[in-house]
Amino acid sequence: MASTSPESAAAGETNDSIHIRRLELSDHERGFVALLSQLSACPDLTASEFATRFAELAAQGDDHAILVAEDPSASDRRILATGCLFVERKFLRGGGKVGHVEDVVVDAAARGSGLGLRIVRRLVEIAREAGCYKVILDCTPELRAYYAKCGFVEKGVQMAVYF
Numbered sequence: 001m002a003s004t005s006p007e008s009a010a011a012g013e014t015n016d017s018i019h020i021r022r023l024e025l026s027d028h029e030r031g032f033v034a035l036l037s038q039l040s041a042c043p044d045l046t047a048s049e050f051a052t053r054f055a056e057l058a059a060q061g062d063d064h065a066i067l068v069a070e071d072p073s074a075s076d077r078r079i080l081a082t083g084c085l086f087v088e089r090k091f092l093r094g095g096g097k098v099g100h101v102e103d104v105v106v107d108a109a110a111r112g113s114g115l116g117l118r119i120v121r122r123l124v125e126i127a128r129e130a131g132c133y134k135v136i137l138d139c140t141p142e143l144r145a146y147y148a149k150c151g152f153v154e155k156g157v158q159m160a161v162y163f
């Protein structure tokens with residue numbers, strides 16, 4: 001699921017010129033890491049560091065998917081948005097699976113046009129197709145309304161230990 005296979009444009013309610021697909025190795029040159037830095041501290045990675053992490057994630061097969069959005073008609077094909085799903089395999093629920101949505105970010109210049117909604121909806125669809133019984137995520141209180149639009153309901157309390 002992580003890796004190089006092209007993603008069909010399955011999430012196209014709006015903004016149809018934007019293509020959503022799986023992360024590719026060459027996305028390092030298309031500003032993928034810089035885009036992530038709009039979400040959290042994300043120092044640049046060398047091409048070699050990026051390739052190492054890409055290979056590690058690809059080795060997780062269908063348990064890890066990173067989607068990216070691009071405008072194929074743009075000359076530089078910069079990455080405009082991204083979001084990640086990883087699948088946790090449990091003993092609970094008869095060996096059930098839980099999807100975790102992580103690292104959702106839309107480039108500041110592309111926000112407000114439905115791209116964030118499309119990315120998250122597609123990640124949820126992938127989780128459903130993978131047999132997950134639920135999909136969960138952590139976010140700040142300010143993003144409640146956005147994730148509600150994506151179909152999420154508030155549940156429980158987030159706890160963390162930072163190192």
Ligand SMILES: CC(=O)SCCNC(=O)CCNC(=O)[C@H](O)C(C)(C)COP(=O)(O)OP(=O)(O)OC[C@H]1O[C@@H](n2cnc3c(N)ncnc32)[C@H](O)[C@@H]1OP(=O)(O)O
Nearest residue numbers: 102103104105106111112113114115116117137145146149
């Ligand atoms: C699990 C995680 O990764 S949490 C981290 C989320 N990422 C970030 O905070 C990074 C910075 N922010 C962003 O990248 C973007 O603002 C995002 C991802 C939060 C939203 O992306 P956008 O493409 O702008 O959202 P999109 O245009 O699809 O909006 C969908 C709906 O949610 C609403 N919405 C979007 N952002 C917000 C917000 N911050 N607060 C309230 N509502 C919002 C929109 O108004 C829209 O509603 P509508 O359909 O009624 O018009």
